[in-house]
Amino acid sequence: MISIQVCVGSSCHLKGAHDVVQAFKREISSRKLDQEVFLTGAFCLGRCIDGVSIKIDDELILGVTPESVPEIFLNRVVSVLGG
Ligand code: FES
Secondary structure, eight states: OEEEEEEOSHHHHHTTHHHHHHHHHHHHHHTTOTTTEEEEEESOOSOGGGOSOEEETTEEEOSOOTTTHHHHHIIIIIHHHTO
């Protein structure tokens, strides 16, 4: 199980955190990984200026946009799960 936390603090919210969440949801459902990926929101991850901030397991990733989600998902989730 891999956990993805998307910061939904106010700064990241303004930078489009909701769209980032939707982009991850699309990746998870199109690859049928609902049982293997746990997507959740997080409170401010402390890097507001560099948002949208996310955490995949314990790794902090900054400056995430909906456009960058597919590549992040492929490299940090799908490849780790052996897909
Ligand atoms: S609001 Fe997202 S890192 Fe602070």
